[in-house]
Amino acid sequence: MISNKPVAKNQEVWLRARPQGTVTPELFELRDAARPEPGPGELLIRIIYLSLDPAMRGWISDAPNYREPVPLDSVMIGFTLGEVAQSRHPDYAMGDIVYGRQGWRAWALSDGSDIDRKVEPLQGPISAAMHVLGLTGLTAYLGLTRVGQPKAGETVLVSTAAGAVGSMVGQIAKIQGCRTVGLTGSDDKVVACVEDFGYDAAINYKTAGDLEAALSEACPDGIDVYFDNVGGEISDAALDLINHRARIVVCGTMGIPAGPNPRGPRVSRQLLVKRARMEGFLVLDHLHRLDEVVAILAPWMAEGRLRFREDIVEGLAAAPAALQQLLAGNNRGKMMVRVGPDPTA
Amino acid sequence: MISNKPVAKNQEVWLRARPQGTVTPELFELRDAARPEPGPGELLIRIIYLSLDPAMRGWISDAPNYREPVPLDSVMIGFTLGEVAQSRHPDYAMGDIVYGRQGWRAWALSDGSDIDRKVEPLQGPISAAMHVLGLTGLTAYLGLTRVGQPKAGETVLVSTAAGAVGSMVGQIAKIQGCRTVGLTGSDDKVVACVEDFGYDAAINYKTAGDLEAALSEACPDGIDVYFDNVGGEISDAALDLINHRARIVVCGTMGIPAGPNPRGPRVSRQLLVKRARMEGFLVLDHLHRLDEVVAILAPWMAEGRLRFREDIVEGLAAAPAALQQLLAGNNRGKMMVRVGPDPTA
Numbered sequence: 001m002i003s004n005k006p007v008a009k010n011q012e013v014w015l016r017a018r019p020q021g022t023v024t025p026e027l028f029e030l031r032d033a034a035r036p037e038p039g040p041g042e043l044l045i046r047i048i049y050l051s052l053d054p055a056m057r058g059w060i061s062d063a064p065n066y067r068e069p070v071p072l073d074s075v076m077i078g079f080t081l082g083e084v085a086q087s088r089h090p091d092y093a094m095g096d097i098v099y100g101r102q103g104w105r106a107w108a109l110s111d112g113s114d115i116d117r118k119v120e121p122l123q124g125p126i127s128a129a130m131h132v133l134g135l136t137g138l139t140a141y142l143g144l145t146r147v148g149q150p151k152a153g154e155t156v157l158v159s160t161a162a163g164a165v166g167s168m169v170g171q172i173a174k175i176q177g178c179r180t181v182g183l184t185g186s187d188d189k190v191v192a193c194v195e196d197f198g199y200d201a202a203i204n205y206k207t208a209g210d211l212e213a214a215l216s217e218a219c220p221d222g223i224d225v226y227f228d229n230v231g232g233e234i235s236d237a238a239l240d241l242i243n244h245r246a247r248i249v250v251c252g253t254m255g256i257p258a259g260p261n262p263r264g265p266r267v268s269r270q271l272l273v274k275r276a277r278m279e280g281f282l283v284l285d286h287l288h289r290l291d292e293v294v295a296i297l298a299p300w301m302a303e304g305r306l307r308f309r310e311d312i313v314e315g316l317a318a319a320p321a322a323l324q325q326l327l328a329g330n331n332r333g334k335m336m337v338r339v340g341p342d343p344t345a
Numbered sequence: 346m347i348s349n350k351p352v353a354k355n356q357e358v359w360l361r362a363r364p365q366g367t368v369t370p371e372l373f374e375l376r377d378a379a380r381p382e383p384g385p386g387e388l389l390i391r392i393i394y395l396s397l398d399p400a401m402r403g404w405i406s407d408a409p410n411y412r413e414p415v416p417l418d419s420v421m422i423g424f425t426l427g428e429v430a431q432s433r434h435p436d437y438a439m440g441d442i443v444y445g446r447q448g449w450r451a452w453a454l455s456d457g458s459d460i461d462r463k464v465e466p467l468q469g470p471i472s473a474a475m476h477v478l479g480l481t482g483l484t485a486y487l488g489l490t491r492v493g494q495p496k497a498g499e500t501v502l503v504s505t506a507a508g509a510v511g512s513m514v515g516q517i518a519k520i521q522g523c524r525t526v527g528l529t530g531s532d533d534k535v536v537a538c539v540e541d542f543g544y545d546a547a548i549n550y551k552t553a554g555d556l557e558a559a560l561s562e563a564c565p566d567g568i569d570v571y572f573d574n575v576g577g578e579i580s581d582a583a584l585d586l587i588n589h590r591a592r593i594v595v596c597g598t599m600g601i602p603a604g605p606n607p608r609g610p611r612v613s614r615q616l617l618v619k620r621a622r623m624e625g626f627l628v629l630d631h632l633h634r635l636d637e638v639v640a641i642l643a644p645w646m647a648e649g650r651l652r653f654r655e656d657i658v659e660g661l662a663a664a665p666a667a668l669q670q671l672l673a674g675n676n677r678g679k680m681m682v683r684v685g686p687d688p689t690a
Contacts, residue, residue, distance in 0.1 A: 231613035253614040266609040268576035269598045272625035279624075280617035 008035035011316050012075045013104035015060055023057055023327050025320035028076060028104075036109035043089045045082035045098060045108045049312075050319055050337040051130045052326050053079070054254070063258075067284075076104040076319075081119065081129055083343060097121060097344070099129045104319055106339055117290060121344045124301055131164055131334040132308050137297045138290050139251065139283040140168035144227060146286075147249040147279045152177030154224035157215070157238055158199075162189035164308075164334045165251065167197045169227045171306050174198050178225070181218045183234060185329075196307050205234050212237040222246075230255030236265050246276040309333025353380035356661050357420045358449035360405055368402055368672050370665035373421060373449075381454035388434045390427035390443060390453045394657075395664055395682040396475045397671050398424070399599070408603075412629075421449040421664075426464065426474055428688060442466060442689070444474045449664055451684055462635060466689045469646055476509055476679040477653050482642045483635050484596065484628040485513030489572060491631075492594040492624045497522030499569035502560070502583055503544075507534035509653075509679045510596065512542045514572045516651050519543045523570070526563045528579060530674075541652050550579050557582040567591075575600030581610055591621040654678025 010033040017027045038044045059077060062069045070077050080102040084092050089112055092098065100115035102108035119129045131137065143165075150156050156173040160166040161182025170180045170193065182193040182202040193202035201218035208214040215223075215237055222243040228235050232255030242248070256262050271278060300306045311333040313322040319337045326335045355378040362372045383389045404422060407414045415422050425447040429437050434457055437443065445460035447453035464474045476482065488510075495501050501518040505511040506527025515525045515538065527538040527547035538547035546563040553559040560568075560582055567588040573580050577600030587593070601607050616623060645651045656678040658667040664682045671680045 228613070231611065235613070250613045250617045253617055256611055256614055262611045262614075263608050264611040266576065266601055266607045267612060267623070268573070268580070268595045268625075269601055269607075271623060272595045272598055272627065275625045275627050275630060277622060277624040278612070278616060279622040280613075280620045282617065282620050285620060 008107075009033075010035040011106045013316060013319055014074060015070050015072055015076050017072065018060060018062055018069070019057070023060070023324055025324060027060065028320040030317050033105075035107045038086050038088045038109060040088050042109055042111050043087040043092045044085045045080075045100075045102055045110055046085045047080050047082040047102060047106055047108060047316075047339040048097075048342050049081040049127060049130055050104060050316070050339060051079040051081075051134070052319070052323050052335040052337065053135075054252075054327065056323060057327055077101060078103055079130070079135065080108070081126060082108065092118075097126050097129075099134065104316065106316055116287060117294075124298065126342065126344045127310060127312075127336065128301060128308070130336055131310070132168065132301050132306050133294045133298055134290075135283055135287075136164045136334065137168055137306075138286060138293050139165050139281075140172055141293050141297060142283070142286050142289065143249050143251050143281040144169050144172055144225070147281050148173075148225040148227055148247050150176055150178050150225045153179075155179045155181065155219050155221055155243075156225040156227065157181045157183065157219060157223045158227045158229075159183045159234055159238075159255075160185075160229040160252070161199060161202060162192045162197065163229065166227070166229055167193075167308065168306065170197050170199050172300075173225070173227075175300060175305055179219075179221070181215075181223075183215075183238075192309075196309075212240055215241055225249070227251060232256040232262075232264070239265070239267060239270055242270070242274050242276050244274050244276075246274055248276065248278040250278060250280045311335045313337050315339070353452075354378075355380040356451045358661060358664055359419060360415050360417055360421050362417065363405060363407055363414070364402070368405070368669055370669060372405065373665040375662050378450075380452045383431050383433045383454060385433050387454055387456050388432040388437045389430045390425075390445075390447055390455055391430045392425050392427045392447055392451055392453060392661075392684040393442075393687050394426040394472055394475055395449060395661070395684060396424040396426075396479070397664070397668050397680040397682065398480075399597075399672065401668060402672055422446060423448055424475070424480065425453070426471060427453065437463075442471050442474075444479065449661065451661055461632060462639075469643065471687065471689045472655060472657075472681065473646060473653070475681055476655070477513065477646050477651050478639045478643055479635075480628055480632075481509045481679065482513055482651075483631060483638050484510050484626075486517055486638050486642060487628070487631050487634065488594050488596050488626040489514050489517055489570070492626050493518075493570040493572055493592050495521055495523050495570045498524075500524045500526065500564050500566055500588075501570040501572065502526045502528065502564060502568045503572045503574075504528045504579055504583075504600075505530075505574040505597070506544060506547060507537045507542065508574065511572070511574055512538075512653065513651065515542050515544050517645075518570070518572075520645060520650055524564075524566070526560075526568075528560075528583075537654075541654070557585055560586055570594070572596060577601040577607075577609070584610070584612060584615055587615070587619050587621050589619050589621075591619055593621065593623040595623060595625045656680045657683050659683050 084096040097119040098115045156178045158166045158169045161184045180199045182199040190202040193199040226248045229252035231253035311331045429441040442464040501523045503511045506529045525544045527544040535547040538544040571593045574597035576598035656676045
């Protein structure tokens with residue numbers, strides 16, 4: 001059988017090389033492709049947003065990590081939000097908004113296995129599925145509640161306090177009745193912490209001078225939970241102020257220099273004297289709890305108790321340069337790429 | 346009223362000076378005293394055994410610690426096992442065996458507040474209340490089960506594996522169906538680990554050469570629980586072999602040099618990549634659970650599944666020198682002082 005339909009267009013971004021140091025746009029290539037046609041049991045998704053995430057640096061490197069690296073000469077992977085354009089799959093209908101792992105492309109064929117959930121537009125703007133009602137919220141909520149276990153009246157310290165995860169942690173801890181203190185790296189972000197995200201205090205660690213003294217003043221009752229997105233020297237001062245039975249959530253370590261054997265203060269004696277706990281948390285272990293956590297966070301967002309910032313760039317072609325900006329810390333909120341029109345915006 | 350009874354004798358050991366480095370017998374003085382007479386609500390205890398414990402170095406130092414130091418020119422504190430000689434207290438009768446904190450003396454007056462429990466001689470030799478059925482067993486059992494949470498089939502690594510706590514941890518983990526591996530500091534102790542305490546493998550860390558390679562061979566499936574009584578360099582090699590969701594019980598840190606800021610490998614990235622936990626455990630937080638734990642351990646001891654060694658010196662006067670030997674690592678089992686005859690031996 002010969003089809004007379006013209007071949008519909010698609011675009012994809014491929015990974016072409018691994019980073020030597022900095023991630024640059026030259027590692028990627030924008031390519032034209034044919035738009036796929038769904039067969040039985042398949043659906044076609046029109047991508048609306050790509051999520052850009054700091055972890056992508058690890059995904060494209062071949063250094064040891066918690067997953068295999070993205071293969072060279074294939075489409076870059078990433079979390080996406082899209083609209084079902086055609087469906088021959090019993091679980092999905094045209095117009096459904098789906099959140100999944102469709103990667104850096106304009107149109108994606110799926111058999112459903114790379115879709116994580118349907119997004120309910122009534123819960124708010126669908127872009128929130130990329131952050132507050134997505135992995136950012138899941139990381140913040142479960143990392144804080146499962147490992148940090150804050151109780152009302154306790155003091156919760158957060159590093160990268162104005163960042164996507166950090167700002168959610170601070171707000172969720174505040175909702176749970178805690179005193180919240182943020183560590184961040186600029187005076188602008190100190191203002192954002194206090195004015196936008198409701199922290200009781202915030203510290204610019206780059207200009208604080210004696211960081212332990214500044215922390216001590218901001219945490220007069222000590223630190224019960226430290227939600228640590230950085231590790232390294234910024235966090236060393238915090239460890240000296242932990243209370244009995246403190247919980248340290250190790251959620252990120254970008255403050256620790258790369259290399260085989262970074263050294264710093266030994267923590268065992270401090271953990272023993274304080275009967276404290278330090279535990280790693282990785283959201284990928286908990287994806288199956290997303291619906292449950294979204295059901296908790298969505299009402300808080302609707303009530304205006306979870307504020308957030310988005311930093312959206314336009315067009316698939318802009319994704320590689322936007323990733324470079326994100327990794328340089330130049331974003332001003334959750335970084336996303338708008339690949340196509342948002343029907344709910 | 347004038348009493349015609351001759352004054353009965355007592356002996357006490359007083360702390361006279363704080364250690365400058367090594368603990369020596371000269372820090373203590375044996376003194377004669379009058380044997381007290383119990384008033385209403387009081388009882389007189391004849392001390393049978395004193396427990397000597399590594400933590401005593403901390404108790405007599407004025408370095409920061411988890412408790413106030415023993416005051417100078419007062420009786421040395423310590424855990425004791427004694428027989429009630431006279432009682433005007435409703436809860437205790439003559440002949441009761443009591444475990445408590447009567448300190449380094451031959452006879453002790455008590456109002457009951459410094460008694461932790463009555464010891465049931467049917468549970469085995471009463472000296473076991475000093476170790477397997479006392480704080481040693483409580484430390485091993487709760488540290489392992491509460492923080493370590495071993496599951497059958499997992500690998501449990503133990504440092505100071507032939508020591509009082511370590512040997513109990515290894516045997517309890519074995520009873521729970523784990524593979525047990527011991528780290529210890531002499532070939533004699535390696536033999537004791539395997540032959541007396543049932544470890545599947547044991548390593549002399551002083552002669553192992555490449556400790557990580559030796560550990561890797563002894564733990565072919567990695568390490569799920571590390572019960573760490575030492576910290577420091579011995580433990581650094583273990584951290585490189587932990588499995589996903591590994592639990593590290595920080596129970597002692599004598600392998601970390603004293604001083605304000607000991608340094609070593611940073612652990613955050615390892616904890617994050619492995620979603621592992623490191624937590625301090627101090628038995629003093631859990632004294633109220635002693636009866637419950639003794640009820641679990643006593644049958645195992647009666648069945649010969651919890652083997653132990655005792656190292657008993659004779660006479661209150663020998664306590665200071667015995668403490669020095671203990672702190673030098675020259676003991677050959679749980680170190681105790683026999684102050685008076687054991688009616689159950």
